[in-house]
Amino acid sequence: MSNGIAFKTTLPDPTFDAAWEAIKLPTAIKQRLIAQAILSLTMRRKVAFEIAPLHGIIALAGPPGTGKTTIARGLASKVAGALKGETVTFLQIDPHGLASAALGKSQQQVTTLFNRTIPEAGLKGPAIVLLDEVETLAADRRRMSLEANPVDVHRATDAVLSGIDQLTREHPHILLVATTNYPEAVDAAFLSRADLLETFALPGAEARAEIIADTLNGLAKTWPAVGQLKRDVGRFVTASDGLDGRRLRKAIVGAAALSIESARDPGMLTSNQILEALRGVAKDKGGRREVA
Ligand SMILES: Nc1ncnc2c1ncn2[C@@H]1O[C@H](COP(=O)(O)OP(=O)(O)O)[C@@H](O)[C@H]1O
Ligand SMILES: [Mg+2]
The missing domain is CATH 3.40.50.300 (P-loop containing nucleotide triphosphate hydrolases)
Structure with missing residues (x-):
């Protein structure tokens, strides 16, 4: 406009x-x-x-x-x-x-x-x-x-x-x-x-733990099984060091697209998929510039 x-x-x-x-x-x-x-x-x-x-x-x-x-x-x-x-x-x-x-x-x-x-x-x-x-x-x-x-x-x-x-x-x-x-x-x-x-700084470990739990809780409202993944929040926090809040939430949600099954039914999402997605973004985060 x-x-x-x-x-x-x-x-x-x-x-x-x-x-x-x-x-x-x-x-x-x-x-x-x-x-x-x-x-x-x-x-x-x-x-x-x-x-x-x-x-x-x-x-x-x-x-x-x-x-x-x-x-x-x-x-x-x-x-x-x-x-x-x-x-x-x-x-x-x-x-x-x-x-x-x-x-x-x-x-x-x-x-x-x-x-x-x-x-x-x-x-x-x-x-x-x-x-x-x-x-x-x-x-x-x-x-x-x-x-x-x-x-x-x-x-x-x-x-x-x-x-x-x-x-x-x-x-x-x-x-x-x-x-x-x-x-x-x-x-x-x-x-x-x-x-x-x-x-504003990148979220520290404590903030990342809250963001991860909030994202998983949000998904669990529709796919209750996702709530169980919260037992691995500590591992997700370690794997997400250096990520901003947007990439962090996107990686968790995007992890469901790592297989056709979990894409169809995000209730099938696994901790390993989330770890893989987090490590993927953490690895190439220096290379790309975020388009806000
Ligand atoms: N500290 C945070 N806690 C939780 N979610 C966050 C945080 N920072 C970013 N996000 C997520 O990223 C999204 C985009 O953030 P945004 O406000 O557009 O960031 P910025 O304006 O700093 O680029 C938010 O809607 C939220 O989902
Ligand atoms: Mg902005």
Whole structure:
């Protein structure tokens, strides 16, 4: 869509809440995110920026497949649940939809996005806006050679920054949640405006055990025999070192495709198939780049 809106809805949303639960992260991170989001949406409406310089931006950075986009949606819904009695709008921006720099449009589109599209989402009450994969929107100006990148892309980053500064001043009931797989490609001026920069890591052993159990439990709702495989969670955890949450879940589910029988009836899935699938992805994970 040319206006950059990928998705719009009213919160809370039960599917977003479920997504929040499905992402296994240290409790401290989840609490920090909720607390910062609530603070941002309440304090900025009551205290002048000069006193409390909050921009209303939370940034989530980390490798692909670590749950950033999913947790951002869940966060929005949880915060909406906490702001009782207010209608909260959720808007997801897809910067790829805007990228028509070659046609000389992006700077104007960015300005429209921040001056009109996003403020409109806040007409009924607080709005939480997900700027997904923000490196495409606020690309690091220092890294751009003007030769390789149209001047217009450079201008688009400038437009993002001035758009954000204006949003911050005029719309304290709007919270931006930005995600990036490549924080080094995001303009430093953007990241420095974030009130909280949360860095997501690949899941450690404990998180992987939770993700594996959650995936097996999910499958066992339809194919109860899969539940028995949980006895081998320890082996799966060892075999999945270095995998992100997305690949981990995909490998477990994809293991059922290692034979026609288990593909037809995933209740036939075996621990050995899961181990084989996990070792397969763990082996070639350096070679391929994840397409998010
Ligand atoms: N920490 C995690 N715990 C559980 N599942 C995860 C985790 N990280 C990723 N996943 C799985 O991977 C999917 C994709 O994650 P996503 O939010 O798109 O990651 P990102 O935005 O960081 O690339 C999620 O819907 C979930 O199924
Ligand atoms: Mg993402």
